[in-house]
Amino acid sequence: MTAxxxxxxxxxxxxxxxxxxxxxxxxxxxxxxxxxxxHFSTGFCMNDHRRALDRPGxxxxxxxxxxxxxGADLQIPIEVLxxxxxxxxxxxxxxxxxxxxxxxxxxxxxxMIHGAxxxxxxxxxxxxxxxxxxxxxxxxxxxxxxxxxxxxxxxEGYLLRPLSAHHLPxxxxxxxxxxxxxxxxxxxxRSRKEQMALSERWGLKDYPQPSGGCxxxxxxxxxxxxxxxxQHTPVDAIRRxxxxxxxxxxxxxxxxxxxxxxxxxxxxxQFLARFAGLGWSFxxxxxxSPLTLAEGEPDEPTRRLIASITARYSDRxxxxxxxxxxxxxxxxxxxxxxxxADATLEGxxx
Amino acid sequence: MSADHDELRDPAPPALxxxxxxxxLGLFCPVPIIRxxxxxxxxxxxxxxxxxxxxxxxxxxMPAWCRSTGHRYLGxxxxxxxxxxxxxxxxxxxx
Numbered sequence: 031m032t033a034x035x036x037x038x039x040x041x042x043x044x045x046x047x048x049x050x051x052x053x054x055x056x057x058x059x060x061x062x063x064x065x066x067x068x069h070f071s072t073g074f075c076m077n078d079h080r081r082a083l084d085r086p087g088x089x090x091x092x093x094x095x096x097x098x099x100x101g102a103d104l105q106i107p108i109e110v111l112x113x114x115x116x117x118x119x120x121x122x123x124x125x126x127x128x129x130x131x132x133x134x135x136x137x138x139x140x141x142m143i144h145g146a147x148x149x150x151x152x153x154x155x156x157x158x159x160x161x162x163x164x165x166x167x168x169x170x171x172x173x174x175x176x177x178x179x180x181x182x183x184x185x186e187g188y189l190l191r192p193l194s195a196h197h198l199p200x201x202x203x204x205x206x207x208x209x210x211x212x213x214x215x216x217x218x219x220r221s222r223k224e225q226m227a228l229s230e231r232w233g234l235k236d237y238p239q240p241s242g243g244c245x246x247x248x249x250x251x252x253x254x255x256x257x258x259x260x261q262h263t264p265v266d267a268i269r270r271x272x273x274x275x276x277x278x279x280x281x282x283x284x285x286x287x288x289x290x291x292x293x294x295x296x297x298x299x300q301f302l303a304r305f306a307g308l309g310w311s312f313x314x315x316x317x318x319s320p321l322t323l324a325e326g327e328p329d330e331p332t333r334r335l336i337a338s339i340t341a342r343y344s345d346r347x348x349x350x351x352x353x354x355x356x357x358x359x360x361x362x363x364x365x366x367x368x369x370x371a372d373a374t375l376e377g378x379x380x
Numbered sequence: 381m382s383a384d385h386d387e388l389r390d391p392a393p394p395a396l397x398x399x400x401x402x403x404x405l406g407l408f409c410p411v412p413i414i415r416x417x418x419x420x421x422x423x424x425x426x427x428x429x430x431x432x433x434x435x436x437x438x439x440x441x442m443p444a445w446c447r448s449t450g451h452r453y454l455g456x457x458x459x460x461x462x463x464x465x466x467x468x469x470x471x472x473x474x475x
Contacts, residue, residue: 066474067448069410071409071410071411071414077409078408078409078410081408081409081435081437082408084435084436090436090437090439090440091440093409093437094437094440094441094444095409095410095413095437095441095444097410098410098413098441098444098445098448099440099444101444101445101447101448101449102443102444102445102447102448104448105447105448106448106474107448107449107450107473107474108445108448108449109417110410110413110414110417111414112410112411112414
């Protein structure tokens with residue numbers, strides 16, 4: 031209970047559905063605290079993308095929303111929030127820079143904790159918590175970063191990290207007696223042994239593996255495409271759809287102004303078809319063929335090259351010539367081209 | 381585990397009728413759940429909401445969302461290639 035109001039203490043938490051955020055919530059639930067989980071949909075979640083592709087035979091459990099699963103397991107309400115355009119702007123212009131890939135982890139945490147603070151102001155709540163573990167992630171979970179995040183969010187003293195609390199100064203909820211510090215944790219570092227032992231003890235067995243592997247921004251291949259996009263497009267002009275397309279297919283940069291995406295299977299063909307109206311698209315005729323989308327305005331020789339690349343990934347890749355349709359709006363041209371040689375192709379791959 | 385398996389596990393009673401329907405066809409996770417949460421705020425406790433979706437994984441997410449919020453998942457049926465899921469709004473639900 032809060033001494034001021036006599037009502038139950040209410041905590042607002044960031045719940046990705048990973049093991050750490052699930053355990054952090056459980057620690058507080060066990061203390062009789064009302065917990066509301068916020069699950070941000072960023073547009074960069076691999077589960078969500080698998081779901082949009084919906085490949086035949088894909089295990090639905092690999093595509094479920096882990097935040098909702100955690101909420102169900104813990105019996106706590108989960109609010110799913112669309113991070114939207116503001117999040118994309120942050121991803122493209124992170125004040126604290128990127129990690130090893132395209133991961134703006136510090137700005138991401140600040141964005142979400144700001145969001146949680148706004149939610150708390152609107153819906154009520156006494157403090158915010160996260161599943162952050164001191165020293166677990168090189169960019170955003172060292173002591174300096176944890177302090178910076180708290181300071182920049184303007185909630186100093188009201189951001190609790192239950193799993194690493196014993197390594198951090200007491201927060202106001204602890205000082206005020208809303209939270210029993212003795213029942214918080216002292217976990218640190220990259221080993222997940224303690225978390226796994228806790229999950230075993232509490233019967234929480236159905237959590238995603240591996241931890242932190244769900245974000246495209248931390249993926250090496252995605253990051254190459256992301257930084258290529260930033261390099262060749264004015265950052266303020268990059269649209270959400272362009273980010274979505276970075277997740278799909280094989281990407282080749284043919285010139286500063288032209289990039290193509292070649293689908294890898296039928297599911298990606300179907301996915302890319304939704305975007306085919308945005309510019310030039312290519313498809314080998316009368317055979318199994320990937321759909322190829324071009325970004326930019328390819329001239330005639332470049333269109334022939336794109337047709338050759340499309341032919342290379344078609345079922346007629348061993349034929350000397352393949353007929354490929356190049357389409358733009360209502361216009362269609364047919365090109366007879368040889369499939370491009372693999373060695374040539376590699377120079378353009380992103 | 382297939383979508384059909386899930387559907388069979390929680391079939392909606394044939395006579396069940398919704399008070400309100402939302403169409404989330406073509407939308408993927410988590411948008412249908414966001415729309416469901418918004419719709420639930422607009423209807424009275426005890427009312428039944430029908431959510432139409434072509435995202436097969438919603439058959440996992442919707443029951444999970446209901447368990448987390450306290451609303452009652454009444455099951456699903458399949459019609460014209462889409463899933464129709466039914467949720468009864470609980471009195472004093474958590475969101």
